[in-house]
Amino acid sequence: MKKALSGVKVIDLTRVLAGPFCTMMLADMGAEVVKIERPKTGDDSRAFGPFLKGESAYFMCLNRNKKSIVLDLKSKEDIEIFKRLIAKADVVVENFRPGTMEKLGIGYEELKKVNPGIIYAACSGFGHSGPYSKKPAYDSIIQAMSGLMSITGQPEGIPTRVGASIADIIAGMYTAFGILAALYFRQVTGVGQKVDVAMFDSVVSVLENAVVRYFVTGEVPTRIGNRHPSIAPFTSYKTKDDYIIIAVGNDRLWEAFCRAVGRPDLLEDERFKTNKDRSMRWALLDEILGEVLKNKTTEEWIQILEEAGVPCGPINTIDKVVKDPQLLARDMIVKTIHSVAGELLVPGIPVKLSETPGKVETPAPLLGEHTEEVLRTWLGYKKEQG
Amino acid sequence: MKKALSGVKVIDLTRVLAGPFCTMMLADMGAEVVKIERPKTGDDSRAFGPFLKGESAYFMCLNRNKKSIVLDLKSKEDIEIFKRLIAKADVVVENFRPGTMEKLGIGYEELKKVNPGIIYAACSGFGHSGPYSKKPAYDSIIQAMSGLMSITGQPEGIPTRVGASIADIIAGMYTAFGILAALYFRQVTGVGQKVDVAMFDSVVSVLENAVVRYFVTGEVPTRIGNRHPSIAPFTSYKTKDDYIIIAVGNDRLWEAFCRAVGRPDLLEDERFKTNKDRSMRWALLDEILGEVLKNKTTEEWIQILEEAGVPCGPINTIDKVVKDPQLLARDMIVKTIHSVAGELLVPGIPVKLSETPGKVETPAPLLGEHTEEVLRTWLGYKKEQG
Structure with missing residues (x-):
């Protein structure tokens, strides 16, 4: 069945969470996402536990529907192959620290020469401009600096980190949105461009009305626990059992x-x-x-x-969430069968399209599983060359 | 300057947060978003404080770059006008409780007859299918039921709501992404479709690895405060002053x-x-x-x-966030000048496109401010008719 992004070719240099979340969204909608991984270790998150028969569950849940090829971007020969892939691609996504791609000789200016229509998406901690651009960023640092932690938590307690890495994920979602906006524009005009998304900007943009509330009232928004600021009763209570x-x-x-x-x-x-x-x-x-x-x-x-x-x-715990009848009815818990790890249940696709529904079709790839296939189908390499 | 979504016409029936956040993302990228509001009161959030010269700051920060027209969707005459607008539109977005549009006689099946290529996006609490479909949903209920609260908070404390309405916002973001995926597909094939996004599904999909961690280990993920589950030291500490x-x-x-x-x-x-x-x-x-x-x-x-x-x-509080040099350098705090409220600073646009940068160009509209303009330019009405 045709998917919304069928035919869109994505070169994916991303690792760990923000970038892989973005390319998962594209892959779930049918884009062909080719993950480029470094030799031997691949994406860092392949080493993140827990493991199922030696395979990282963390990696497997974020990289379904993608292909993996191994290239060594420090080797001249592989950089040439990389550029030949870029020439065939619609989109390239990376979440390195700003400057890394330039050091490798494959920054946007360079890749534009190879493919002027390319959409180059960069997802980073602080973005590709501004005084903090080169600073290291982790989800918890961004949750802290963005103000989100200052407004999350119980009134008598300390600033609280959201229990999922929401800074990474929201930045990944904005990157995916930016890529599709750029892709639409290219479809209309033929012009490619760079998409630059920062985790820091992203989280600030989802603080809801905290920012304007501060500007209008002069009061610094604070932690109010689980209640609604202006409606009551609108909060959580203890019951006999939960x-x-x-x-x-x-x-x-x-x-x-x-x-x-x-x-x-x-x-x-x-x-x-x-x-x-x-x-x-x-x-x-x-x-x-x-x-x-x-x-x-x-x-x-x-x-x-x-x-x-x-x-x-x-207030459901995760064991209850995964059995919830509504989520099951909406295909939000789906089975993947990994070639080594076997069966693994992963969260499904929340964007439901009537004519081109997304589907979790393939499990996360083994490191380099598709090197031969991609070099053959994209570049016409024969087996002995790849 | 041209924008990525210039020329895309969006009819926006959304209210309060999830839907308006979605259409803000589209408007920020250059889509023409025409907000349809009911007579007299308009979007419920126009009544949400705090107010600046009588205008809701909540409404103003979510509805910049949009136009407002007043239609009474319970009047036959206005439904006719609505359908004529749909005939000219690319996208329609609503965040009513499932079934509401059908009751008004303007469900997807009906609107498809008027405009077969229309992209119909619905953003709701539990989605347009499944046993909970018609249940009422609020951000905090979704944060609770999705499991997010169960993994947010201090280990010795209670399940904790994220201090921003992240369930609404993430659903709005997915809806915007789904619309662009559908728009790209329509650009390639001419085929429109329905986009159905649920807040419940959306939050479950961003629980990061909590779901697979549970399936692999059998252990129910719990609250671990601000620390990282497997790296240390990687958390928050008290200092002399903060x-x-x-x-x-x-x-x-x-x-x-x-x-x-x-x-x-x-x-x-x-x-x-x-x-x-x-x-x-x-x-x-x-x-x-x-x-x-x-x-x-x-x-x-x-x-x-x-x-x-x-x-x-x-760990910044909001007063520090809005003065942060990185955010200022990235145009993440921008000025709008509202025709009644005057100057208001709002969060900027986190998706930075090199060739078609988004811009906050117009402030939130007054109720019905563009009724005459839209009916004239979209439908050719003369002033006395509008």
């Missing part, structure tokens, strides 16, 4: 909620009449509702509140 | 770090010889390093560690 999160977004839901939890008396309480009242007295409200909600299990409350039409949900 | 985050990724950096902080004796300590040793004894290490790092200010430590080449950074 936690629950509820979202009582308006007065109608407040009424439904109070009746459902057996506290219609709260509806008469002047202190909680309107959302404004409740929001102002959120601490008192949390105390009262905490006493109520601790009396039943999460499952019991969810049944009761859902029947009453009150938005709510469990 | 916090610092450090990322000592290998033994070479460990040596540089110990010398820089004046504790070369730790290099001789058998308990901390290799990363494996340090990672195993992270709690002991944190105690020792906490004692060291509390003796100087964050700024002092950053100067010392940067000189030694050790990756590190401050």
Whole structure:
């Protein structure tokens, strides 16, 4: 079946997370992604545990649908092969520290000479310009510097890192978006270009309204735990066995909620009449509702509140997430069969296209698994040459 | 100057966050985004504080570069106008609860009749299929149900919501990516399609390796605070005046770090010889390093560690983020001049394209500001008709 990006050829120099996440998005939509890996070790993340029959699960979940070829970019001969591949490619993606590609003699200016229409995408910590450009960056440093940690966490606690490497991933997503914008433009005009995405910029752009809130009020946004800044009750509570999160977004839901939890008396309480009242007295409200909600299990409350039409949900741990019927119905947990590791379940593709659905078709490649195939099909090499 | 998506016409029915974030990404890249708002109140978020001269800062930061027209989608006449606009559009985006568009008589099947090439993008809480499809969803409920909260927070603390509405935003980003993939496919083949993105699927897809880690090891990933699961020291520490985050990724950096902080004796300590040793004894290490790092200010430590080449950074609050020289150099804080509210600084555009740079050119529109203009230029209405 045809895919949205069928026929798009991507040369992928990326390693570890941000870049591989980007090229996974392209591969999932049908682009032919050829991962160029260095001899012997390949992508650093091939060494990240946990391992399944010696194969990195970390690597396998990010590199499905891709091909792997081995090239030594420090060898003149392989640089020539690399440039011949670039001449055939639509897109090249890298997430080296800025300057690395130039040192290898394959910066954008150089590659443009080989293929003027090439889309060159660079995903880095701080971007290809500005005073921090060459600084090393890791997800946690970017989460810290961007302000995200300062607004994440409990009010009485310390700034908190998001438990997934969201800085890498968001930058990877923006890079994929930028590549497609550039690809569309090239399809219309024939003109290629460079896409430069920084993790730092990316995270700042998703701080939601924290930035404008600060500019308008002068108050520095801080950590408010799990609650909503201006709606209550809209937070998490302990139940008899676990936690629950509820979202009582308006007065109608407040009424439904109070009746459902057996506290219609709260509806008469002047202190909680309107959302404004409740929001102002959120601490008192949390105390009262905490006493109520601790009396039943999460499952019991969810049944009761859902029947009453009150938005709510469990705080799932990963073992529950992967069995969730909605996610299973949406093909969000899919099986790959790796040639060495065997069966591995990985997260599916969240972008559902009606005519050209993405699919996890091939497992992550072995190091260099497709060297011969790609050199033959892209460059016409015969077996003995490759 | 030409932009990557110049000429792409987007009809935007979205409200609040996920959808408007998606159409902002398209507008920032040059698409003509026409926001359809209901009479009198418009997008709900126009009522979200804080306000600047009566205008919502929340709305203004998400709706720059867009046009606004007022249509009443419950009126037959306006539905006709809406369909005439659809006939001229490339893309339509909505983030209603699934089923709403069908009730209004403008579901995908209906709009396809008007414009077979239309790209119809829907961004919802749980998606347009599956048992939860019609359930109400809010960012915090999705953060809870997806597992993200279960892995975010301090080990001794409770599951923690990310301080920005990351579930909405990531879904909006995927929707924008899906639209461009579909647009590219349409450019090549002429075929339109539906893009269906769920917040729930989206967040599960960015849990990084938590899902495969669970499948491979059988252990349920949990909250580990700010540290790295398998590298140490790679976490945050208190300093004399604030916090610092450090990322000592290998033994070479460990040596540089110990010398820089004046504790070369730790290099001789058998308990901390290799990363494996340090990672195993992270709690002991944190105690020792906490004692060291509390003796100087964050700024002092950053100067010392940067000189030694050790990756590190401050945990910035928003007031510091918006003044950061790197972000300013990258145009990540930009000025808009709103016709009523006046000057407002908003986050810039993180996708930097060399040939067709995005730009924040116009401020968020007033409700219905472009009704006359759009009906005239898209449909040829004369002033008295519009």
